Amino acid sequence: MMKLLSFKITSDHLLLCVFLNLLWGVAESNISSTATVTDSKATTTPSLTATSPLTTSPMTTSTMTTSTMTTSPMTTSTTTTLPTTKPPPDNVKNVTVLRQNVSSITLKWDKVNNISTYILQYNDSGSTKNENISATPQETSVEYVVSALTAGTKYVFTLITVFEGVNSTGHTFTAVTAPRDTEVFKSVGQSETSITLQWKKVDNILKYALKFNGVTREINVTATTGDNLMNHTISNLTSATEYNFTLFAEFENVRSSGVYHIAATVPENVKLVTVTQTVNSITLTWDKVKEISTYILRYGDSDLPVKGNSSKSHQNESVTYVVAPLTAGKKYNFTLITVFEGLNSTGHQFTAVTVPPMVSSVNVTERSVTSLTLKWENLEKNWNYLLQINDSYVTVTPDVPPNVVSHPVTHLKPGTEYPFRVITMFSGLNSTAYEDFTVTAIDCASVSWRVTNSTIQGTVEGIFSNATASNRQTHVSTGGNNVLFTGLYPGATYEVLLAYERNSKRFEQCRQNLTIFPPSLRAHCEYSEAGYSIMIAWNKPEGVWTEVEVNVTGQTHFANEGEQYIKISGFQPAKTYEVSVDSLSGTVRSYEPFVFLCSTDPRGVIAGAVVAVVLFVVLVCVAVFILFKRPGLMRKKPFIGASKLSDKNDKTISVAKFPDHFSQLSADDNRGFSQEYENLVPVGTEQTRKTAILPENKARNRFNNVLPYDWCRVRLTTSNSNVTSDYINASYMPGYNSNREYIATQGPLPSTVGDFWRMIWEQKAKRIVMVTNCVEGGRTKCEQYWPADNKPCLYGEVLVTTRSEQKELSWTLREFRVKHTNYSEERTVKHFHFTAWPDHGVPQGTKVLIQFRGLVRWHIEREGTGAPTVVHCSAGVGRTGTIIALDVLLQQLDKKRAVGINSFVHKMRLYRPYMVQTESQYIFLHHCIMDSLQPDENIYENADMIYVNATALRELR
Structure with missing residues (x-):
């Protein structure tokens, strides 16, 4: 309980008392007081309100009432009465934070007993804030916005309920303002x-x-x-x-x-770009990336970067873009970038090239009988070229740094038109082909020209469109390949020119000077010097001649141009001599010599007769003496050795007489050929073959009756301990220059391939001539003894590698690298494989075999004849003998202008049995010689009427 006080304030102490009373009241009783002071001079009524509640107890509040009484003008009497205590109002139950932003907080609460007055206290920036809040009586709740706050700050609020001047204890809660948004x-x-x-x-x-x-x-x-x-x-x-x-x-x-x-997000890259190229453009096609229609294409080269941006919008599912113009035959680096909302993908990188350009021109700079040289400009070092000529292809890589490509083409046929195509290649792309043609030249010297004293004639193999012979006048041949010039001046030298013209192009095929036969002379003789000399005189012929050649008694005498007689001494009187007179133009002599008999002056005949009688008597006496002293000497037969020929078999036929000889042998269905061939059958058969028939060697023979003779068989070395036999079915054969120019052997068996290569190595052979196929008519004729590819293959102790293989229509040329495992030396062996010889009989014509022989002979002459040339077919006698004989006989024909076919076949059979095995092969040899003499005639073709002598021998070929 509070005490009720009553006091009197005088005028002198009025202010001090009021101040103390008020101060006390506030401090002690939380009293709101009003003091009225009355002064005799003036009346003052100060009002003081204490806003801070003072709580005396949780449940009571004291209220003090002051009464003022005025007793007189100078005195005032004040009486203070303290009423009974009121309880404080309830606090707000709950405050809801409705909204918060960076500078305000919106609060909401329900009224307390419908009280409308509230006080909100909080601290902001170090100072205490009190906000009085009055709500309308109609509202059941109060919503209040606390503003001017600091963003992102936590506030402690006290909400006080005020009722009739009495404050609640206050509801304390926290709330925060929203933070500011980031500036970046x-x-x-x-x-x-x-x-x-x-x-x-x-x-x-x-x-x-x-x-x-x-x-x-x-x-x-x-x-x-x-x-x-x-x-x-x-x-x-x-x-x-x-x-x-x-x-x-x-x-x-x-x-x-x-x-x-x-x-x-960044778009994806294009997955795949399809490229189509031309010479000056590249067309790119790709699938869209998620319907994106904007792309950037960057491209350029390392020398001059080219930056180009291009975008293309399409409604389709793919995009096509043409990059042009570009340089032909160039490589370009591309980056294709997908663009989305201003963002670029990492880029799909790829390369593409333009098609290289066509070669502008191709020149034929060198042209020979069997080769051509093509030349064209090369504009880019990275380009290659594909050359197609006569169905064969070759890739040409230009040399660096020259800007001109020069490529030789060899092994061509003479006088043949060759179309060719040159294609530029770059990075898998080919240009349009440059197409043209050229022709190989013709070897005029190989033509068998037949010359008379007024004509030149020859059959030329090869293409040409016109032929002329020029001296003072030009003569034109109109006979196609059968060239014929007539009306020529005897003994004159003409330049024969063959040319080919087509499509405004002119090719000189060959050029050769030919001197035709000088005019024939009509001569006679006259007496001179009592028969001890003669004078040969002739009329001056029409034509060109440089000398006159007179042959008499085995001696040759010459008269110069312009002379019309010659005097020759050293003869006997009253004798008749055969005189031959030829005219010469350079080295060419008249077609036929003029031959006549010349009788000397008979004035010295007596002396000559006496001498003759004396000589006759002497010869008779000598003959009688020999007959009586050595009668057996006259009866003894000459001996024919194994490798010697009798005089009878040394017979040769001159070029001039060979056509008649051939005609005679061909008469009556080749009766002459048959007789000659039958006479060859027993030749050499009496010679021994002891080694070949030994039991250990029988399996090494392909045929039991084709065995080498002991005296001329090839012997293998036996120095190696692994080798026990020196036997191989092979024989040394004679040639034109020596008796060991060839080795004739059988086609190797599976068991003798090692022996075959052993022989090649030991004999140092540089050439192998094969005139059979490995399989003919379904039967094995020869084991393949060389590698089927370029991989080395070991045969016995000899390692063989195929270095090259060139296939022609009728033959194949190979080159082998040969090395013995016991030596460091390596050798080259050429393989000439003739593939056009049929299983039975002879080739269909002579031409192809003559050409093949010429190829082999050319290599022999170039490489030397120090080592024998190995020749084989199946048995090593029929086709082998024919090709060896053809090679020797054509040499004989060329050097001696005569040929002895029968004598050489006879000689070969003394070295190996059955050489030139059949009569058809024997006849074929004669046709080859005949066609070599008469190349303008139809080439001999094998006819069905040519029979094979013995069926058993046929199997040996």
């Missing part, structure tokens, strides 16, 4: 599946919320202390997609209003 929010990096965002921290707030694609995804991000800028990467996104981002700063679970940013 941007994307700093994008890829196909991620976006990196960057923002500036807000008042060192560490918590942020990131929403994107509306509210479908939200990420809470906690920043680190220290750095002012915050980076955050969002992964697992979809390429080429635009995202809407909202960034909230978060303070005490209250977020800022949020800042917005739009960013997109």
Whole structure:
């Protein structure tokens, strides 16, 4: 209980008492007081209100009432009465924070017993704030906005209910203002599946919320202390997609209003680009990337970068773009970039090339009988060329640094037109082909020209369109390949020119000077010097001649041009001599000599007769003496050795007489050939073959009756301990220059291939001539004894490698590298394989075999004849003998202008049995010689009427 006090205040102490009374009242009783002071001079009524409640107890409040009484003008009497205590109103039950922003907090609470007066206390920036709140009586709740606050700040509020001057104890709660939004929010990096965002921290707030694609995804991000800028990467996104981002700063679970940013992911690269090229453009086609229609294509080369941007929009699912103009035959580096919302993909890189240009021109710089040289300009070092000529292809790589390509083409046929195509190649692309043609030259010297004293005639193999013979006048041949010039001046030298013209092009095929036969002379003789000399005289013929040749008694005498007689001494009187007179133009003599008999003057005949009688008597006496002293000497037969020929078999036929000889043998269905061939059958058969028939050697023979003679068989060395036999079915054969120019052998068996290569190595052979196929008519004629490819193959102790193989229509040329395992030396062996000889009989014509023989002979002459040439077919006698005989006989024909076919076949059979095995082969040899003499005639063709002598022998070929 409070005490009720009563006191009197005088005028002198009025102010002090009032001040103390008031101070006391406030301090002690939490009393709101009003004091009225009356002065005799003036009346003052100060009003003091204490706004800070003073609580005396939780449940009571004291109220003091003061009464003022005026007793007189100078005195005032004041009486204070303390009433009974009131309880404080209830506190607000709950305060709801409706809204928060950076500068205000909106609060809401229900009225307390419909009280409308409230006081809100809080501290802001170090000062205490009191805000009186009055609500309307009609409202059941109070909504109040606390403004002018600091963003991102936590406030402690006390809400006091005020009723009739009495305050509640106060409801204390906290609330925060929303933080500010960041001032910087941007994307700093994008890829196909991620976006990196960057923002500036807000008042060192560490918590942020990131929403994107509306509210479908939200990420809470906690920043680190220290750095002012915050980076955050969002992964697992979809390429080429635009995202809407909202960034909230978060303070005490209250977020800022949020800042917005739009960013997109980088688009994917194009997966595949299809390239189509021309000479000056490249067409690119690719599938769209997620319906994106904007692309950037960058391209250029290392020498001069070319930057080009191009975009293309299409409604289709693919994009096609033509890059032009470009340089032909160049390589370009491209980068194709996909563009989406201003973002570029990393770029799809690829290369493409333009088609190389066609060669502008091709020149034939060298042209021979069997080779050509083509030349063209090369504009780019990285280009290659494909040369097609006569169905064969070769890749030509230019030399560096020359800008001109020069390529030789060899092994061609003489006088043949060759179309050719040159294609530029670059990085798998080919240019349009440059097409043209050329022709190989003709070897005029190889033509068998038949010359008379007024004509030149010859059959020329090869292409040409006109032929002329020029001296003072030009003569033209109109006979096609059968060239004929008539009306020529005897003994004159003509330049024969063959040319080929087509498509305004002219090719000189061959040029040769030919001197035709000088005029024939009509001569006679006259007496001179009593028969001891003669004088040969002749008339001056029409034509050109440089000398006159007179042959008599085996001596030759010459008269110069312009002379019309010659005097020759050294004869006997009353004798008749055969005189031959020829005219010569250079080295060419008249077609036939003029032959006549010349009788000397008979005045010295007596002396000559006496001498003759004396000589006759002497010869008779000598003969009688020999007959009586050595009668057996006259009966002894001459001996024919194994390798010697009798005089009878040395017979040769001159070129002039051979056509008649051939005609005689061909008469009556080749009766002469048959007789000659039958006489050859027993030749050499009496010679021994002991080694060949030994039991250990029988398996090494392909045929039991084709065995080498002991005296001329090839012997293998047996120095190696692994070798026990020196036997191989092979024989040395004579040639034109020696008796060991060839080795005739059988085609190797599977068991003798090693022996065959052993023989090649030991004999140092450089050439092998094969005139059979490995399989003919379904039967094996010869084991293949060389590698089927370029890989080395070991045969016994000899390692063989095929270095090259060139196939022609009728033969194949190979070159082998040969090495013995016991030596470091390597050798080259050429293989001439004639493939056009039929299983039975002879080739269909002589031409191809003569050409083949010429090829082999050319290599023999070039490489030397120091080592024998190995020749084989199946048995090593029929076709082998024919090709050896043809080679020797053509040499004989060329050097002696005569040929002895029968005598040479006879000689070969003394070295190996059955050489030139059949009569048809024997006849074929004669046809080869005949056609070599008469190349303009139809080439001999094998006829069905030519029979094979013995069926058993046929199997040996």
